Amino acid sequence: MPDALPPLAALARRGPLDRASPVPGVTLAPPMRRVALHGDMSFYAGIPLPRTPLRAALSDETAILWLGPEEWLVLAPACDNVVPGNGSVVDVSHRQVGLHIEGYRAETLLNAACPLDLDLDAFPVGACTRTVFGKAQITLWRRDAALFHLEVARSFAGYVHALLREAALEFGAG
């Protein structure tokens, strides 16, 4: 079987930035199984789907993000198979790219082009939503106080990544 070549492959070869760095780091999330769920569903692969708007559920290595009424995005380990269910279950693993924005002032970096209020009170750990970053639509999920998971459509990934790097320059990112 031939090799897979994810977008931003050059970035994947960079080591993750030092956690203690005062500079917000932007790294490529590992390959994963992504599943778009639509419909009147309650579980995916035995995991209860989050019913609260704008909140993600995390079960072991699988995250399920509420995106809209009757709409979720599953982020699971790449080796997981797609599990059928009621409604619409579509494998979108290659449709988008995950980026991790982490570290001190990660939310300030995101606010360079994202209009959301990312204060911890307004967008707490576990919050997730579709929004915009510059001229791209993104899905943003706060995994930790200083760790955001950003999903962006594959062909917009280069743009979003370049914009993040440009905005991060003033924080001292090289």
Added chain:
Amino acid sequence: MKFTFDGRPYEARRGDTLAAALIRNGVHLMGRSFKYHRPRGVLAAGAEEPNALVEIDRGGARRTPNLRATVVEVFDGMVARSQNRTPSLRFDVGAVNDLLAPFLPPGFYYKTFMWPIGAWAKLYEPLIRRAAGLGRAPDLPDTDRYTQRFAHCDVLVIGAGPAGLAAAAEAAAAGMRVMLCDEQAEFGGSLLSDPAAAAGLHETLAALFANPRATMLCRTTAFGIYGDNLVGLAERVTDHLPDPDPALPRERLWQVRAKRIVVAAGAIERPLVFPGNDRPGIMLGDAARIFATRYGANPGRNAVVVTACDTGADVARDLAASGVRIARVIDLREGFRVTGTSGRLRVSFIGIERGGAREKIPCDLVAMCGGWTPSIHLYSQARGKPRFDAALGAFVPDTEVSNLICVGACAGDMPGAYRAGIAPVSSEGRAFVDFQNDVTAKDLELATREGFRSIEHVKRYTTTGMATDQGKTSNINALGIVAGALGATIPEIGLTTFRTPYTPVTFGTLAGHSRGDLFDPVRTTPMHQLAVAAGAVFEDVGTWKRARYFPRAAEDMHMAVARECRMVRDSVGMFDATTLGEIEVVGADAAEFMNRVYINAWTRLAPGRCRYGVMLGENGFVMDDGVVGRLAPDRFHVTTTTGGAARVLAAMEDYRQTEWPELRVWLTSVSEQWAVIAVQGPRAREALLPLVDGLDISAAVMPHMSVVEGTFLGIEMRLFRVSFSGEMGFEVNVPADYGHAAWEAISARVGACQGGLYGTEAMHVLRAEKGFIIVGQETDGTATPDDVGLAWAIGKAKPDFIGKRSLTRSGMSGPRRQLVGLRTDDPATVLEEGAQITATTDDNRPLGHVTSAYGGATVGHSIALAMIESGRDRLGATLQVRMPGRAIAVRVTAPVFYDPEGARLDA
């Protein structure tokens, strides 16, 4: 610190503005006025300055004109220059305009440069622009970086004077998220020129800076208030630094969403209107005090203070305390009148008169105290309606604006001593009202005599208040003069509208990151680098980069496209079709949903089969098209045009949610999930066969318009048997990460079959030879399915579909423009797309236009498609394609030039 002004070196102190440093160095002549080129010094000490506009040159592209010397902070090594003078500030040939002043009344341009009409753009305007002007625009691309940031807070305080600081401190103490911005380099506002306030100021600021919930922004101008308490802030990050870190942006745009806004913008002092009030050395009283006390730069040795209120006494006291001799305080309330001033490049005398007694007083500084105008700009932008306060001689906030309050001087909250009505005007001679646009009291009076009544019209006619300072120092005086001339009150005259921005904002700040590669997303497919390596020439399709053709050595586009077309017709070609939109339509009611969205009938399309689908708008006109494959009874794989992908999905989702919520169907965009490689040509099957892991792709099992799920060298695959070229064709869909590998594998096989790569240009020619339309090229939003020969696709038995009712409206049948082909007599002549077509060269009534035209690589002659009135009734007729200076005769044909039976598709 050292700096130069017009090439001469000077010393400055840390914290100096350029104006303060020049004044300390005895330089008072800082600019030439816009229209008359009169010598000017500073009028003010802050952002309202109309006169002292300078250019700061950091070398190369980094030259910025039209900066206010009263705002620019000096850094070591700064190079500053004056503007609007030739050859020098002291001797400016443009000053001849001043002698011509009697002949340059308001409306002069409108009255004089009327004739001949063509001369305006070619002659008059360039001349006027050169003579009357501001600085020189930079002529190199901006090399600085600009950034932007969204922010949210509970309270945004605009202005860090005493009122703003108090508001910020109180909000911060209450635990709120506070932002405090001030346009100056230091927080404090008027407290900065009050030595007694220093300790308290330091304490307040220390507490705010220590508060993690407080954001403190100096050098940051709140330039506009927009909907729902969104405030635009322009932060100047590095302009004050001698050697800025290149990682830092020069400026930053903040878009702040504030739950509450506190405007503490202060007040601006008004000049007095008297003859010769514009000479260097004549300035606002508060400005003189700020230069003397805050900067230690006495603006003169021998001052006359002219005042209309008690401010004059305070100014005189503070100037005297700084060592300035006060020659006289002239209080206009005591019946004095200023008759004029003298001094060519700096004031030397001021003339006064009372009760017939005239006097000339020698001086080198005249401080004008004409009362104070609250800065209601932001309040007014937020749609607050001010009222006129006659005792103050200015407008003050009146109606409430939700979640916005004005505090301190900008709310009209000023000590009684600082309140003055509009000062009396001496309009004889040249008494300037708008210093930057050189508008005098006489000009305003003339405008009223010429019939202008509304202040809005007077403003546009005389240009008062229309300069880059937007009349911050002139508006109230102008209103007073116009009201006086018309015998009306100021509320009757009205107030001109305050618009954003409060002070000029650079294009760089507004553009932010959106320039160069970041101006728009540049979208590429997973095979992009392989196309680059193959020498592709790309074209922009929306925000996508698509390979247009792949030239070999010495080939031009025409040759490359001709070769690529022959290759597809003779052997096999491969093409990157990834950019097409793809939507997975899933659910028990998927077929019913498709029936309602597309004109076609879908119920009986068997799983594993494809159909060419056409989608209309409700108006009955073709909106999009594409091949649809049925993967399972409840699952369709829909393709759309590249440009229509987002629009089609949005339209489908609209109907799904709002018209047919009862249908159990859901839509998922999979455009980016799949890399799509089209393999087209008589040897397409042969090329693919070894790659599809034993899948039977014979014509019997996989005929034209079929789809199958399988594997490609072990990779998940959806294989479509479809053709947009007219040849036997397949489209290989693999998950996008594998597009690169699949492309390489197919490329090797295609090469072995004497084939190769082709681009969008060859794709266009091949499809045009077959008469396949492109939505947006053959159609223009007014074409019905029948117009473009697609009536056969309509599912006639269906009760309804989007646009169905419109197809039977009047005007939707009858003599409409229809798709036809065109042939030229000369097979080499290629028509021009968009050219109009008439019946004869004598008849100019357009019958239609050319929609597509190509050299026609494989049919032996050029081809064209056209939309022509009743075109199908004109087959065989000769029409004229009208070109500049000539006409080209064409014969109307059927739109299919190649393999009309379609035998090659089914091979």
Added chain:
Amino acid sequence: MKLIPCPICGERAEIEFAYGGQAGLVRPPPTATEAAWGAYLYSRENPKGALRERWRHIHGCGRFFNLTRDTVTDKFIP
């Protein structure tokens, strides 16, 4: 840039939304008269004041919803 109250996500920036035109239009059946269908296609209200209109939180939860907006003040009316 306005804030638009999405009934599901709360107030969000205008750039996350797509405008959907006048609300409350009823799509007539295919048997509709010429006049009724023509009105559905092209006749829209243009009031000075309250206008019921459709919005979609396209860069958010994706839902269509209706709001009433005052076309004079550009404020949403609860």
